[in-house]
Amino acid sequence: MAIATVNPATGEELKRFEALDREQIDEKIERAVGAFRGWRETPVQERCRLMARAAEVLEERAEEFGRLITTEMGKPLAAAVAEVRKSARGCRYYAQNAARFLADEEVELEGARAFVRYQPLGPVLAVMPWNFPFWQVFRFAAPALTAGNVGLLKHASNVPQSALAIEEVFRQAGFPEGVFQTLLIGASQVRDVISDPRVRAATLTGSTPAGRDVGGEAGRNIKPSVLELGGSDPFIVMPSADLDRALDTAVTSRTLNNGQSCINAKRIIVHRQIAEEFTRRFVEKMASLKVGDPMDETTDMGPLAMPSILEGVDEQVRRSVEAGAKVLTGGKPLDGPGYFYPPTVLAEIPEGAPAREEEIFGPVASLFTARDIDEAIRLANETPFGLGSSAWTNDPEEQERFVDEIEAGMVYINRLVESTPEVPFGGVKSSGYGRELSHFGIREFVNVKTVWIDASGGERGRGVE
Structure with missing residues (x-):
């Protein structure tokens, strides 16, 4: 794939870049190693001061960067500007909290002083995706x-x-x-960077196959990695839910970022008591959204990011329909230039259909009806993914069951699933491992060093692990 800016609203290539060669990559890695020697010795308070300044730069240039994001990947401009400001918020969160998260932790022991110290590892390679081109980088960086x-x-x-x-x-x-430093390199060059002994860890946000490649290469070289991979998040609605809020949130979640988010609500599971009303209103809301120029402030949803994404979504929908799924709205790419796909709702989806078992990375909602909470939980857990989940109920017993039994890294009750600096973000099963954000995120790429200073002069525990 060419390293190039192509406007997804028009298909026009705007700027192309040459990939770095092996010598140029080597120079950047060596520069990173040299920078690490001084940066690791920089007091954490100074590192935090500079991160707070990065937040200010992002806020000062939010409109400029927002237009760049929209031009490159097609999300509505207001959402792109909001992403830049969210990135600033992430920088400010760590500027305010990193010193506390990294402080030595004392351990009480008789006759000794013991504590845990958190120390950096070195250069970390981040392989990041296009769908949130600023936020997903800053929540690592x-x-x-x-x-x-x-x-x-x-x-x-x-x-x-x-x-x-x-x-x-x-x-x-x-x-x-x-x-x-940014490395303008192709996917085929990533393996060599991970295997370079000067690079000490790797993190990836992307597809499950990409996660296998990056995680596998890191593992072969005995390096830690964090993988945030795909998701096919369930969105469960029970009879006690606030139906108006649940409907609005379901539409927002499924079409957020033009339907291209790992934590979009992709499988909508509705209790049979409210299924008919929910389906009718959900389809009406999805069909009413305005699809068009992402720079137009009246646009609800812009184009998909690349022709390959459009082709993949279209193929998954066609295969699902061929398997027996019913299209309630949308279902075909829009005519004209650009990579536009309409908000789509599928129902009566049989086992084995892509809309039931795969992640569809576009604005396609899969509707299911559940007889009871047991079936709702079974449907929620039937995919290989386990990233986010949202359950809508005002019944405390049902809330507890969803929290306890849904197989996901995140369970949000009566709320849109989102990433925010204050809480950890990540998944289980084929959605990856490790956590970003909160204090968990800052400790993924550190040496958790145990320090034991014996004051007794004894030999307690010698020879016993």
Whole structure:
């Protein structure tokens, strides 16, 4: 895939870049190693000050960067600007909390002083996707850099200008040269970077197959990795729910980011008592959304990011219909230039159909009816994914069952699933491992060092692990 900016609303290529060669990659890795020597010794308070400055840069240039995001991947402009401001919020969160998260932790022991110290690992490679081209980078970079690591970014090949802009943010904020660098490289070059002994860890947000490649290569080289992979999130609605709020949130969640988010509500599971009304109103709301120019403030949903995404979504819908699924609205790409696909609702989806078993990375909602809470939970858990989930009920016993029994890294009750700096983000099963954000995120790429200073002079426990 070419490293190029192609406007998904028009299909026009705007700018193309040459991939770095092996010598250029080597120079950047060596620069990262040199930067790490000084950055790890920089007091955490200074690292936090610079991260707070990065937040200011993002806020000052939010409109500019928002237009760049929309141009490269097609989300509505208001959402793109909001993403930049959310990235600023993430930077500010770690600027305010990193020192506390990284402070030594004392352990009470008789006759000794023991504590845990958190120390950075070194250069970390981040392989990041195009769907949230700023936020997903900053939710890695803000904790990793304040912890004292340095970052190497391999961004998606269709958002190269966003990748370079993020490097510019850190430069403008005053970070030392080499602490954060963008690598304009193709996917085939990632393996060599991970296997380079100077690179100490890797993180990826992307597809499950990409996760196998990155996680596998990191594992072969005995390096830690964090994988945030795909999702086919359930959105369960029970009879006691506030139906108006549940409906509005279901539509918002499924079409957020033009339907291209790992935590979109992809499988809508509705109790049979309210299924008829919910379905009618949900289809009406989905069909009423305005699809068009993402720079137009009246647009609800822009194009898909790439022709391959459009073709993949169309194929999954066609295969689902061939298997017996029923199209309630949408279902075919829109005519004209650009990569537009309408909000789509499928129902009566049989086992084995893509809309039931695969992640559809576009604005396609799969509707299911559940007889009771047991069937709702079974449907929620029947996919190989386990990232986010949303359940709508005002019954405390049902809430507890969903919290306890849904197989996912995140369960949101009566709320849209979202990533936010204050709580950990990540999944289970084929949705990956490790956690981003909160204090868990900043401790993923550190040496959790045990320190024991014996004051007794004894030999307690010698020879026993």
